[in-house]
Amino acid sequence: MTSAEEKKAQQIRFKNVSFAVSPRQPVLQKLLPGLDNPSFVIEDDLRPLYHAYCALVGNLTVLLWEEIESRWQRRLGADIQHLDTFKNQIFEMLSMKRDHSILTGPIARGDVETLRRHKQALTESGDPGLSALIDISADLYSGRLAHEKRI
Numbered sequence: 001m002t003s004a005e006e007k008k009a010q011q012i013r014f015k016n017v018s019f020a021v022s023p024r025q026p027v028l029q030k031l032l033p034g035l036d037n038p039s040f041v042i043e044d045d046l047r048p049l050y051h052a053y054c055a056l057v058g059n060l061t062v063l064l065w066e067e068i069e070s071r072w073q074r075r076l077g078a079d080i081q082h083l084d085t086f087k088n089q090i091f092e093m094l095s096m097k098r099d100h101s102i103l104t105g106p107i108a109r110g111d112v113e114t115l116r117r118h119k120q121a122l123t124e125s126g127d128p129g130l131s132a133l134i135d136i137s138a139d140l141y142s143g144r145l146a147h148e149k150r151i
Contacts, residue, residue: 020050067130075125107134107141 020042025031027039042050065087069080093102106114115134122131 020047022047064133071125071127071130103141107138 019039021039023041119131119134
């Protein structure tokens with residue numbers, strides 16, 4: 001891909017990126033003429049929380065996929081291309097407007113026995129950090145369920 005093609009691809013990719021603006025800033029288009037991206041207002045005292053959410057979801061997603069791909073190759077001896085369809089499906093479903101969770105698997109089913117086996121396999125393979133993520137994920141999901149039941 002030439003640099004001109006890369007620049008055009010980058011422009012297309014970032015065309016719909018939303019910008020968080022301060023209520024005291026002028027309209028985004030006045031700040032950056034020609035930029036017609038969507039924007040929304042975030043109070044200044046909420047900007048650290050907004051940024052924490054963005055950084056957490058972006059970084060955790062990347063780190064998790066990079067770690068899984070590395071272990072997939074190293075421990076399973078499988079090419080990471082076999083994860084591509086799965087990964088693409090997850091991100092496609094996340095990008096759709098929905099009124100329900102796309103979460104699947106043993107956490108969504110409440111399958112505690114399978115979760116125990118997954119944790120044991122990860123711990124025995126030298127991945128206690130990934131094993132701990134199962135508990136964190138289950139806690140997040142059970143907290144969401146508890147909140148939904150209270151509403």
